[in-house]
Amino acid sequence: MNSDKKVLVCQDMDVRDSAWYWDKFFQILMLVSGVSAIFLIISIFFFITKEGFSFFFEPFSFREFFLSSVWRPTSLSNPSYGILALVIGTASVTGFAMLLAVPFSLCAAIFISEFASGRVREVLKVLVELLAAIPSVVWGFIGLSIMNPLIIDLFDVPVGLGILNSGIILGLMAAPIMTTIAEDALKAVPDHYREAAEALGATKWQVTFRVVLPAAKNGLVAAILLGIGRGFGETMAVLMTSGHSINLPTSPFDSVRALTATIAAELGETAVGSDHYRALFTLGILLFLVTFVINLTADIVVKGNKRH
């Protein structure tokens, strides 16, 4: 540090008026907030692990846990903890949702960022953000009371709660988030890329598909990954629309049960410390790890983007 700067700092410190104290106060507040976020996430991880980990020792059979689809934790005669049906339930609903949401939200993001202008763009952006603000229980209610009879009528199936219903609802929930992030990624592509392409005589479509999309590739992948993470973690809407039925699905109309929904429905009435309680926390560890890996991958992909 050079001496000029030192003098400057000393002069600053001499003026200890209220503004200086406020400044210090907020500095410390920000530091505490930042550190507490890290502290909290580590505490949550330790708590879940502490509650769930002991399950791996006692009644636990690795084979049964991951390969059996019999989830019957409150059985009086033979409690079983097989999560295969739950994992497949979560995966199928999320997969179906992404099938719907990815093309939709990428197209929406391209339109908003590249083609819409002025007023149209502003209105669309606000509407998309508004869509993201709808609470999940409202989505669940729409699935339960509107989509269920609609699916029964349209497809002539016995019940409208299942992968199809849940996937559509989850797709609608994930789409606005993916659209917003994808749009940010497209925005981040410098304008001189577009200008250079246009100067070479490229049409609007050629600029978008040959220049902007390849440049924003990583950001778009991150958007999709975060959408998947959102789908994995969603609870209420899935609980209400999936049918909450332990089932290995064979068609999109089958009812399934998600990991998150199982925890939500059962944890509240479980005796603390029981096998059932610990099994539910083990599901929590699994969910935590999956979402952690997805978010981490998204983060690494975005970092890769910045290097370009």
Add this chain to the structure above:
Amino acid sequence: MRNRSLLVVVFLLGCVGNTDRQFIQNKGSDTLVNVAQSWSENYVGVDGSVVVAVSGGGSGTGISAMINGTVDIANSSRAMRSEEKEAAQANGIDPVEHTVGFDALAIYLHLNNPLKAVSFAQLGSIYGDGGNFDNWSQLGIEVPGCSSGEIVRVSRQNNSGTYAYFQEAVLGGGKDFRLGSMDMNGSSEVVDLVASTPCGIGYSGLAYATEEVFMPCVRVDEGSDCVLPSVETAIDGSYPIARPLFMYTAGQPEGQVGAYLGWILGEMGQCILFGKGYAPVTPVVCS
């Protein structure tokens, strides 16, 4: 939609700044939560100095809270298990059981469903582990609007008091449910889903019945009488799946809690229970 964890926030808000009121914490069964709230609301007119804070969450939640000593009264639609009583005693709490009413568990069908009577054996084949009834044709009926004929079983989440009672009373000792049922998270959700699903069948407290669903009569076996679910048949004991509803207190109730329980078991409390579609413990004449 969900009637669990309904807190009587109004009462809590009404008491800010008023210190001489006494709180009674009341928690548990979703089956009882509507009645418990109504009791709490009406009790204000009886004793304005007592505030009863009611929340749902399920019988298990109420009993856990009783074991942990965080409630004054726990509502439950099933009896406390012996290991739960032991756990409470280990914490120095001696739970005392009070039967506050009876609830008939009705079988719900879609209005299109022509089934008029159902037996325990049929319910066992539909709901029980190893049962083989998958199609309404196996019961000799055809349901309009349900072209595949598949039986859509609607059940409850596996730690609900209603689920446990149905398992014990209908499926019989320790027999498991078949997997693949739609496990709803509340009594009214079961009725709502059956109402919109022609292929559906469900079970839930009689108090949750609506005009949108049909309730068949229930018989224990082929030889016995088929009884329709109603408050009257629950009172006289002829309806085969009626269960007692309990309130648990820590030790014999004294003071305000004792007065409140006495009022619940008295004419006014029992009439409120009756008005909500449950059967009172003692015959009462209600206006």
